[in-house]
Amino acid sequence: MTKQITVRAVGGHEFLALLPQLAGTSLRRSLVCVAFRGSTVIGVLRHDLPRRMADHPVLVAAMVGAVCRIEQAEGVIVTVYTDREYPRSAAAAERRLIERASARLEDAGFEVRDGFIVASTGWGSVIDPTVPVRGRELELIDAAAAELPVLAELAEEPPPPSSDRARAARLRRRLVALREHGSIEWLQRELGGQIDPIELVERVLHEPAATAAQGAWFAELSASAVFRDAIVLQIAFGTSVGEIALQGVAGFSPTGDDAADASLRDASGGSEEFVTELYLGRTRLRPETKRVEAGIEFVERLLVDLPRSYRPGVHCVAGWLHWALGRGSRAGSHLDRALEIDPDHAMARLLDTYLGSGALPEWAFVREDERRELLGGR
Known part of the structure; x- marks a missing residue:
């Protein structure tokens, strides 16, 4: 506060x-x-x-x-x-x-x-x-x-988006097809350029509703620890950070050519330590709230249509995004659901332990004037 x-x-x-x-x-x-x-x-x-x-x-x-x-x-x-x-x-x-x-x-x-x-x-x-x-x-x-005047809207957990049978059925068919025919050729036919995780994340952040193929591919990527970490960091900090997080992943090469993005990639050295510090909130660079809110809206809409067994990784994404905005209770709720489905889910357990210890991100303590300074006056 x-x-x-x-x-x-x-x-x-x-x-x-x-x-x-x-x-x-x-x-x-x-x-x-x-x-x-x-x-x-x-x-x-x-x-x-x-x-x-x-x-x-x-x-x-x-x-x-x-x-x-x-x-x-x-x-x-x-x-x-x-x-x-x-x-x-x-x-x-x-x-x-x-x-x-x-x-x-x-x-x-x-x-x-x-x-x-x-x-x-x-x-x-x-x-x-x-x-x-x-x-x-x-x-x-x-x-x-x-008798108190209302000082602020209480951040009650909103009701989950309602599921749609037809939409859920389309998503389920794409998930099955992805597991059965998930070759590069099939993915390119279904998703076009959005087979690239960076392009996929940007598309789902900026489109009102994702296609069944986009949702299926996002869920599949969220089941992988490497891609899941890159996804949340890209949502929070932008494409350049997503690219840094994916450096070293087989078959991936950065596509951004923006000068500022290139500068950030050079400054980080693409180091694993840089990515880890961001993921654990050990930085005063605050995430972009609008991107995080858009990411939460997408993943929570996706979760209501996903078959139960596909949800733990996406719950981890939702949990981290809520934590990034200081919503510890909502983050914990998502991690609890992930562990109910898969008690041995490694990332859900790690996040649950870390967030449950009371960990707060560094950016929670950044004043607005300091935030503008960190962003070069923007």
């Missing part, structure tokens, strides 16, 4: 009523850290709760590291959202997580102003000795939320 908002909430229930609007999303199974300068909110960080307590130290380290990079942050409030009952015991996982996070934040020089737990049966502050055993009533938060 980049908008600065002065908070004048006088009670914990009022702060918690405001928090989903500050975060820009509904909050479930989350660790949320709000950073303040005085009474002004200058940053909101949200992480998915890990499934195991053993992963809490990694999560807290990631969160504290992120808070340390928020300029001029002085104080913080930590909140845990859980779908379990309000914890009565001091040894409960939610209380221990807040204690661990608070200790690490204080060690880093921040004033921890409060810690809240919002559970399925109640809520409370961990520093308030008057909280009932079962927590305070959730209706207090709901009532305060109803």
Whole structure:
């Protein structure tokens, strides 16, 4: 979150009523850290709760590291959202997580102003000795939320696109034909110049609806780790980065001749390290939001028509793209679906572990003026 908002909430229930609007999303199974300068909110960080307590130290380290990079942050409030009952015991996982996070934040020089737990049966502050055993009533938060002005649209997960039987049948026929007759000649006849992964990605980003052949070839490429990584990076950063990611792949040669693209390829040296840093978000070069949104729209429309066994790779693409825009919950949802279909899917497992650790991309902390500077004033 980049908008600065002065908070004048006088009670914990009022702060918690405001928090989903500050975060820009509904909050479930989350660790949320709000950073303040005085009474002004200058940053909101949200992480998915890990499934195991053993992963809490990694999560807290990631969160504290992120808070340390928020300029001029002085104080913080930590909140845990859980779908379990309000914890009565001091040894409960939610209380221990807040204690661990608070200790690490204080060690880093921040004033921890409060810690809240919002559970399925109640809520409370961990520093308030008057909280009932079962927590305070959730209706207090709901009532305060109803009186708040709307600061922003909540990023609720939209309903998935509806499937179409005829469209799904055409896609299924192309997938079967691709597996049976997937020679270069067949692909060229079906796709023309779009057999090239770079051309295919650009076409599906800029056309309202893909053909069955395009969807089938995209799904097939997404099943390959090398092509899948190149696809998400091309969607996020453009064709030149896609070409860099594909260098060394048999049968592929860069086709771009734009001077800026050539400069980027030269600067990267086509190195595997460069691609890895981009993929893990260890760069301050922010993805192009419109391209990422277009990519999400395409892959989520494709997923509803794909046969189940073909979906894990495409779910990985969707998960990474959501993560690139800071939508950790939606990213996690796609990875969960991939692992439900194929529990041994290597990339889904790796992404689930990495994103579940609370990893945030470097570009999440880039100010608008710095972003323009990185892009040469554009």
